[in-house]
Amino acid sequence: MTEASIEAGYNFGYLDENTKRMIRRALLKAVAVPGYQVPFGSREMPLPYGWGTGGIQVTASIIGADDTLKVIDQGADDTTNAVSIRRFFNRVTGVATTEHTAAATIIQTRHRVPEAKLREGQVLVYQVPMPEPLFRLEPRVAETKRMHALADYGLMHVKLYEDIARHGAATTSYNYPVLVNQRYLMSPSPIPAFDNPKLDRMPALQLFGAGREKRIYAVPPWTEVKSLDFEDHPFQPARADAACVICGARDSYLDELIVDDSGKRHFVCSDTDYCASRPPVQDAAA
Amino acid sequence: MYVAVKGGERAIGNAHAWLDEARRGDPALAELDVAQVEQQLGLAVDRVMAEGSCYDRGLAALAVKQARGDLIEAAFLLRAYRTTLARFGASEPVETGAMRIQRRISATYKDLPGGQVLGPTFDYTHRLLDFALAAEREAVAPAPEGVADPAPMPRVTELLAREGLMRRESRSDAEPPDLTRDPLNFPVPRAAWLQALARGDEGFLLGLGYSTQRGYGNSHPFAGEIRMGEVTVEFTPPELGFAIELGEIVLTECQMVNQFAGSKSEPPQFTRGYGLVFGHGERKAMAMALVDRGLRAEELGEPVDAPAQSQEFVLYHCDNVEATGFVEHLKLPHYVDFQSELEKLRSLRQEAGQ
Structure with a gap:
């Protein structure tokens, strides 16, 4: 596609180049420290907070004219918000879009990881509502920051233990917490626990954007991603x-x-x- | 074969066409002019400028019209536009002490230098629906004009400070943070929380401010002074090296005077809560001043146990564009998460039944 197909008056990818550079810096830091939430100067986007502004800003910062974009919501290309986001990128970048997982270089997703195995060179961009995996247990961000710094994840293990003691199994069925690279506890975003194993040692780069909460994090290719569990109660995707x-x-x-x-x-x-x-x-x- | 009905491009297009039609309403009636909105729904425009944090009456009026009068939606439109604007610098601090006053009242002194100026206010109106407004009217007679008092209008808090009764604010010439560029990193300085409150939701701040009056973080406030009027905005271009006037904007400022029992290091004195908003937004400015004082609890060595005293609680939740986005995102499909919950619930119930 040519520049002429881009919405008049807007930069390629909507964001200005300085903003893209700021976001790319945050992405580099995120890749360098897998699973760590990097604060970034999230911009106000023309789509509402909570509707994918984090993922959109990440995609807008990495997309180039040669990319092929796929956007899914709930696994589907034709859900209304996926249609809306794909149309947005079509207006502000003019890049080719696809519905085929294998044909895409960038896949922006909400709530699912595609069934087809991703390959090296592909980027999976997750839309994240609440980047903090501990927020239901500890709402104060200043406190969760301290817990991450100390890798103090006992609270989450106790929660899992109590689930198992009370119900015989973990009661979390989506947004199931994972430990990345044996260091940071991370929210995989509200994907079903069924998808969690796909994150482990995925050949593709995984980027996570939370616009409203102003955080970016990442899982580099081939990184270990382990769903929290106990030896006698192994993680069970359903x-x-x-x-x-x-x-x-x-x-x-x-x-x-x-x-x-x-x-x-x-x-x-x-x-x-x-x-x-x-x-x-x-x-x-x- | 059942085919899952998921929205498509055509459905979205048609829905938006319907929205356009609904916005226009009965075509037999004259279409609302943006200038009419700007002139006759001025307080709606002011609120949208404040919460959209962009001072442009024409654009705010357009946003009100486009949003069909939904002011949070209008603020969202204005914010989304604002982020695309180039930022060429920061103005000099505005001097509200030199405000061209339209309204200035103090609840703490019966009379004071500069006097009390009621200005265009709803106060003391009887809230009786004015059916005359529903009919076409003759031109409204101009309000009687007095002679402006040329005396300067010192701030009430300054009068108290001269007597040593008002706690001095710690002065800082540090570059203030910009929360539209950098995420809040708690604990944040007062300059950052004042920014957040200035663009925060009026309703949310009103409720929180009210809660401080009802015992949730009591701060014993008096409305020391409320003033509204035009201030001059000055800017110093680096190539000139001196300030030039860019124009005037209308601001509403509220300084609450609050009791303070004193601490080990400080004698008993008054403290202030500060509110400043774009346009004529008195309710918002007052609520903001109450919440600002609430947020100072930690600095003043007071217990921090009420919602209005918690930085994270207030600042993470006062932004209505963020809040409305996240609350309303629940409208988006959640089939996948819900399905995983269904399966989990069924399996837990099955296990419990065994």
């Missing part, structure tokens, strides 16, 4: 015990649909690109 009614997949994460008044349920892949890449099930009533 998915619905069903098959996708469209493609029959039993290995993908599923959305549950209620299809009639009696509460009959169908399950479909949340990752629409993964689903579309597989042959459809012959029997439509499956």
